[in-house]
Amino acid sequence: MTETYLSIQGVKKSFGPTTVVRDFSLDVGRGEFISFLGPSGCGKTTMLRMVAGFEEPSEGRIVVGGKDVTHLKPNQRKIGMVFQAYALFPNLTVAQNIAFGLRVAGMPKAESAQRVQDMLKLISLPQLGDRYPYQLSGGQQQRVALARALAPKPRLLLLDEPLSALDAKVRVSLREEIRSIQKELGITTIFVTHDQEEALSISDRIVVMNNGRADQAGTPFEIYNRPSTRFVANFVGTLNVLEARVLDAQAGSVDVAGQVLALDRDLAPKRKGDMISLALRPEAVSLGRAGARTGALAATIADVHFLGSVIRVRTKIGDSTVSLDTFNDPTMPPPVSGTPAELAFAPRDLMVLAD
């Protein structure tokens, strides 16, 4: 990571008796793209609004570029913000919307017009400068909102669920566009979303928030593959959870629905007889012979969903359900529900979830 540009230090926010953000600390490097990911009500938007200056932290500091901005008003922070509902000014054309921040800052007309043209080109809508917001599609409006936020060259770009109001298809293309523009400009960005796929696909780092707290911060790879809490494991990606009873903590041997399974790790401080939760990603499981992989469990195929390139199979082990994905193979008929099967996986892919 490069030098720290935005530093959030021990921030807490309470509205009356309810605390919505507690003990939040994060250092963001210059040019980094950070996502706040979490379910609604987890405090991610409140945290973003504190960075923007719409809310004042009850405790803690927010530092941008070495300067404490905790108590600065929003209009003195030089930030760009994009909202879920576009929030374009309806009485201004696209060009006037983009020029708003420049006009407010007193930039000369010619210079500002040039900058507006550059921004329109950046968002690939060079011909739409004279349109009014109501004449644009949702995706176009959000691109204009992005251009408007970027035009005054802000120090930070804050994106508050900018894709939630859009169609699935536009959502994907726009998030890629946002990411490429962000990389091109090298602007430090915070992106708030409740959609894990979005966060995984475009972030440098993700902060998973739960109940006002940052549960885990890390690269998408880390978050997905090494979730540190049960909440993160559940919230990010699909997860199969198996309840197991410890047989021998030191040897890593457990009982899953009557079958003995050997884990390649020490389970201390759990002791014999304790219950633990094991998690497996669907893509880490395969059907059939264990082969080089050592983990194997007998299961029954419950149902089969043909999704095209992938076949999603749900199997039952005792009371637990394990989903797994196999690639479609035209020469092989898909599994049949009700038949027995063997699940194979590498023991190191089994995650032991902290509670």
Next chain:
Amino acid sequence: MKAGKFWAWLTFGLGAAYFIIPLLATMEFAMRMRRGTYSFDAFAVVFGDPRFQQTFGYSVVAAFFTILLGVLIVVPTAYWIRLRMPHIRPVIEFITLLPLVIPAIVIVFGYIRMYGSNSPLPFLGSARGTDALLVIGYAILALPYMYRAVDTGLRTIDVRTLTEAAQILGAGWGTIIMRLILPNVLIAVLSGAFLTFAIVIGEFTVASLLNRPAFGPYLQNIGANRAYEPAALAVITFVVTWGCMSVIQMLARFAPKSANRPD
């Protein structure tokens, strides 16, 4: 933020003072009738006046027929426009707004000249006919409010689908309007009705120029000849208006909320 709140309270406070002081003053004035002490004498005199009872009764009946006429004209029209002729909606809306632009006194002046006893439609030739013309005039004055209320009510239900569903089940037009549309917009119609009542009950211009023994001209007459009774009458009228508006507010709570096709 703090300063904004202060200004908001100040604005609200000044506004409240402007609106409440005249009400208090009127009440106080009405209670001054008996020398040296406050009393409800003025109210007693008013309620005991047979002309008060007659004119108020007349206006209530006129309001009732106005509402009836308004509903009969507006509900089928608004329904039909939504169902079959959405393209002429702007025309209908324009017409329903005209009474806000053309003063009542002008409209009634037109009636007096057009519907005299020698005209093809001699409304003014008989007392009953003049009563009818009064009700018609009131229905015109209330048209903007009635249409607005009913149209808003219709917007919250999906008129077309409901109608088609009823037609598939074999319902005729009478059944559709009476048993399907009217019950669903009843709340809206009632809101329009009470608003109409509030407008009509003390109306002066039309009633006075048509020489009808309505409450409005009676109020004016008392005002010109008495000291304390007018204040009492003002309080009574205000209470009646307040009652109508409270009923409308209460009705709004029962209005159907399903906006499955908001447009």
Next chain:
Amino acid sequence: MATISLSEPDAARAVPPTARAVRLPTQWLGVAPFFLFAILFLIAPTAYLILGAFQTPNGAFTLNNLAELWQPTIRAAYWISIKVSFASAVIGALIGLAIAIAIVRGGLPRWVRSATMTFSGVASNFAGVPLAFAFLATLGRLGLVTIILRDIFGFNLYSTGFNILSFSGLTLTYLYFQIPLMVVIITPAIDGLKKEWGEAAATLGATQWQYWRMVVIPVLWPSFLGTVILLFANAFGAIATAYALTGSSLNIVPILLYAQIRGDVLHNPHLGYAIAFGMIFITGMANVFYIWFRTRSERWLK
């Protein structure tokens, strides 16, 4: 209901082809009562007066009636009417706007808003004769406020030249229904101002004032102007309050027309038509101006 749906399936099946064949006339039949009603009792009477304004008693075309409107009494009546209507509309609209902003954006408790809206609904319909009584009881020579000012503050309102039966008195009275009407109409427009617009403006560096000047005022302007026009027409045609307040001593157009209708005080029935025409013309022009303004400068409105 059940019997109908059981006994009529054949009839229902038979209907569509017939209905399609005569579709156009039946369709218009549905709105015929409305149009008949509107033409007979709204449009024709108005048109009758407008035509009459351009006719001599013998039915010949003339502009004399309109020219006669220029005589001093009538001209003065129009002038006072316009002044009162304009003043009460503009002042009422500004105060109403301030109150609406205060209750929507001022951070006041919820009950303030609902109480204000309910009261505004009542007060905007509390016009006419009783309103005049209320103001006489308040600011008349024996009104409560007049007496309190005199006895407690030693301030004689009437020695300042104030008179409830004057231009300022009438304007003050009209505000009692103009302000609430503005509040009722403009509050939804203020609700339509999105909170995010203000936040977006703030992040772009705008001060509160810049945000108001560049966004809020332009966005509210059409609704504001439209309501001002409505308030103007509302006051311009009002007669009951003024008549009950001042008798026929205050020379405003509706009272003049009222007197003319009752007793042909101008000794020319067609001059009455001309006065009526003048009233429609003024309120009509106000609306034409509004429509022109909207279509011309508000391209951003859908």
